[in-house]
Amino acid sequence: MRGGRFTLKGSVGVEARISQVVSEAAAVIQGHVPPSALRTLALIGGYGRGEGGVETRDGIERPHNNLDFLLVLERAPREGLKAELDRAMEPLREQHGLGMDLGITTVRALRRSPCMVMWYDMRFGHKTVAGDASFLPGLKHFTREDIPPDDVRNLAVNRGTLLVINEALRDRGSLDGEARRTIIRHTAKAIIGYGDALLYFLGAYDWSYAEKRRRMVWQRDVPDGFRQLYDEASAFRLEPDYTRFAPRELGPWMDEVRTRLADVHLACEAARLSVAGLKWSGYVDRALTHSLREGGFQPRVWARRVRNVVRFRPKASPELGFGARLGLRLGGPRGVLAAAFPFVAFEVGETQGAEFARQVMGAESRSPADLRRAYLRYWGESGDPNFAHVVRKFGLSL
Template identity: 30%
Template sequence: MSARFTIDGSAALEQHLAVTCMQVRAGVERLIPRHKLEGLVLAGGYGRGEGGVLREGMRDLPYNDLEFFVFISGSTFLNDRRYKAALHRLGESLSSAVGIDVEFKILSLSRLRRSPVSMFYYDLVMGHRWIIGDDSLFAGCDHHRDASRIPLHEATRLLFNRCSGLLFAAERLAQKDFTTADADFVGRNLAKARLAIGDVILTMAGGYHWSCLERHRQLQVIAESDTQLVTHHAAGVAFKLHPTRSTKSRSELAAEHAALSHLAQTIFLRLENQRLGIHCATPSDYVTNSTNKCPEVPLWKNILIRLRKRGLPLSPARYPREHLLHELVTLLWTNRDADHRTMRQYTELWNCFN
């Protein structure tokens, strides 16, 4: 892995991030007993050496969250109950000093080794920076290193999240007042969607890669004739590496949003038709199609969720994300005049399952 946190950030930014990692290590070692702590790793863009560099004036500033995995032996459920609150407090205290969010996720190495392949775990195992430990701790995780094994429902999850961002951006664009903070929010979510659309195409072709730069190189090969797709992805990669705060007008952003939403609709239907073996030509076809949209989730898990969270939509045999998929498609592509209450309900359920 790269010895750097960013591709071209200043020496001062690199030092700032290195010192933060030392502070994180010291804090984690105070909280987790030595015999329980298996390792500590920085994931995300900075862990992969492709962290965002926000350039303001003469300074390079961090932009992305710092995402740390704390590997603790034993039951992850029990470790969550025992250490999650303390790690959250540590993250909050460091976040104010660092200027970006510092987040912790608790996991055990044994659970990682036996977990099924996902885009999330592929990115973690292939692109990371050890703060405590080394790559020998990932022995037995070879199944997470093969991008061709990432299931298509992972691509659906990615596009679902980024299209939800487009939906939230549409809500901001429709407000009576449109502030500079709203412009930045919309611009940021457009950039994330641009990147995700190309990443989904790569995942469908079995060619996803942990590096956003390598993903773009591969997309240029497999989608050479689709200049619109490649151009959007290039803009997404550029924003990921060198984010900016959007100062565009509402009308400019609305035009970009409309074009990108149309492309996202096309890719979403292509993905879902391939994943589920269905034929839906329009968003309405997708919503009315009775096929189980989350067949990868076992029945016992759906029933357990229903018992724990009363009042959820759909039958106990269906995973609640199916309802969210239908709502997203309806709100973003078929009925754009949703009232505030409907959007609030969608947002609450989205936060519950993400």
Template identity: 30%
Template sequence: MKRFTVDGSDALENYLGRICQEVLRSIQALFRPSRLEALVLGGGYGRGEGGVLHTEAGDRPYNDLEFYVFLRGNRLWNDFRYRADLSDLGERLSVAAGLHVEFKIDSLRRLEQSQVSMFSYDLVSGHRRLFGSQTLFQNCAHHLAAAHLPLAEATRLLFNRCSGLLLVRRLLRKATARHSGRRGWCGKPPGETMLTKAQADFVGRNLAKAQLALGDALLAAFGEYHWSCPQRHRRLQSLSAVDSLPGLERVLQHHAAGVEFKLHPRRIFKSAEAFGREHAELCALAARLWLWLESRRLEHPFASPQEYGLSTVEKYPGTSVWRNCLLNARAFGPASLLGALAARYPRERLLNALALLLWTGDGSEVPGLIQHLQRQLQTKASDWAGLVRAYERAWLRYG
């Protein structure tokens, strides 16, 4: 039987197996056999590389459990019809399992007809089938071609992980601002800012994800991405002889740390200031890689994140106008259809906003930047914190 982890204990493997059996029973109780086509565990545990958190009480799971429910019929209708039921089921199972259980509705027919993406490649390459035919993905061979991943997939990976860096920056700024307002002995500010366990875990986890993503994005850009993270690191080492790559030596070091955290996560407790120094270095590396990648993808040079975020260059040319309008309405609300950006692919607005919010300070010193961000995010917020909240809402709905 395929393992959930590389080196987790038998007790952990058995525990994850019992969760999967409970999930299968619950899904079969929810859907008629004529509707349910397959149930698949994806993510790290589905690929056999799930995280193992070593504790005094034994090995524990760390990552989310990502289940894909393949249903017959129209995917959009199925999503509308069953999303709430699966969300409720996920919440109940999460409480019982002690980790987050997530369900995603999909259609085999849609997957067979769609182009390869990083998501589809990872899923088809490595998964655990709980229900469905052994030949489930027999018509999905094109999703195994990592060399055919478009450059936009590398951009999307960076976009999501840099969004995590933005949320980390917000948390660290809040924590240090509260701390600096206090007074210690003799009226002097107290020492370094200590975070709560939950805050430190959030920061450490998102920094580790960014460490991994920098190298993974480079691999995807060169057609060398692989579903196994140790194998990705070996491939990244082979790129070390390639000149002109942005900060490759440091990217390689961060990637090694990201792989280790992926397989063997740990609770990291540091001050906000110590985390802030790591965050600053990762943000600087990410900016260099972002500009290199997007200049390559769009065949247009960008000298700085500010230039990128303010540029009117279409970030996703050739996309459907009517579909873009629908996606913008979903991500930013119906009022967004009245603006000039309604016909643009909505991720473009988020890319522009992210580049400015993460790498351009609070924007108060750049004429027109706040107004530009308000248009991009369809918001009236006028300060950095409010703009980040608007960004987060749109990112969670769409990103």
């Protein structure tokens, strides 16, 4: 394996454990993929960057985050390969008590793909486990300057949805130990995701967690109170300590975080939409109309929009202007989620926005709980196919 350490602060023992698990996972994956079909297999995410988290339990260090693998094939995978590999890796997940995620793509897809945040991070923060070690670094079109603003908005929505899940857990009633850990972990991930988005719009984004933490300290245009939240979440990510949250009431802390992140979301959207002093009033119309300009004239963007027009029939609020209604139709389900998200996650108190969210997602009412349930149903159907596992695990009623 090439690429050095997996963690910033882990001991020799935990480094050796991660290395062993990665080798075992690689052997399983390579056992299902002919050498001629494999261009590269890489470990990405925190451990691929060399900045993975280490948790100490009962005096023993153990990996805290999932192991994220990316399999790059020479040509399109055979049907069912992803499900086949997920099943083959399940014994390893159970044996080591670790989450393992696998993404599959092709050489052509990566070479033709626009530069999303995850691809920029991957190019500079990965470890080659098998195959061509020069391939991922050679993807020179994956640069920070080429990351589109709407992809950063999507990053914020993805991470912010963890807060919606947290609130659904709180709606459920009593919070047991596992639910409390999940809420703390989700909240830290959401804070970091929003800090990443803010750094991008301030021109200071970097692929390294450690470097982003340093850069946040020197930023001037950071909403009040957020800098400390980001620093605490960054420290937690590297060395998670759940015990320090035990005396803290989760409810007030969750409310504070949502308030802070609502300010960051609005600041980032003001930069993305080029609207100084952006307010929540009229936000939906502005955001949906702006979406018509995103992606330019790229063929794949317009192919997706044509598919949305054919297949997607959203319930549009009659108060929206023509451009916003068109943007809603062309944007598809993910566009609905992005436009409705602030009014669900942050309860920003803007009646028109909440009514839009109710109508477009088919919620029973504008109550926060009803909007959350409708949003998470929509998220499971159109945003994250793995969300069903969370619903089953915690017995969420949607």
